[in-house]
Amino acid sequence: QVHLVESGGGVVQPGRSLRLSCAASGFTFSPYAMHWVRQAPGKGLEWVAMISFDGINKYYVDSVKGRFTISRDNSKSTVFLQMNSLRLEDTAVYYCAKNHGSGNYHYYGVDVWGQGTTVTVSS
């Protein structure tokens, strides 16, 4: 059974950093791109970033470009989100999600989500 488990969330002051991890199991990790999606309290979903199956291509929403970095370790079936210069508006539940299609096929979006990890940016 496909399983994604996020970790690394917590309470952090504005301007500080946090690194999220997402451990995957139940499927062969390396052929699939991976995504991060966030949801601010009481708000809708916001796609944050995607990393290709081989780690070469990375895409970000404008609001996090230059501050967040997505990466992966295929040997450990894990995807990461390094978040620097955190802002109050980055407060959210962060979900990692598996790309539906394998390889670079992103047109079907995501199919499996983790349970999320909460990031609170507060002074």
Added chain:
Amino acid sequence: DIQMTQSPSSVSASVGDRVTITCRASEDIKTWLTWFQQKPGKAPNLLIYGAGTLHVGVPSRFRGSGSGTDFTLTISSLQPEDFASYFCQQASSFPHTFGQGTRVEI
């Protein structure tokens, strides 16, 4: 960026009702549209991808249709477990933007 406009933002319905949610893209996304269901405090679940393909295990009362810029999610006969929020997402180009969501309430 492609803007996704979802409507209505909320709908009140009863068990057995037919519910229709629409999603409009700001430009042509062909059929690269996905629908998710989310219940409070839980991660979203995939319902439909490719605008009209039901994900495995999703009941047949859910139906997705549309192409280009206009899309529809229809629940043919609302069941108690369907009271939730629903989101559309385009996967045509990055960033993969979401609609604002529709809350289906009793």
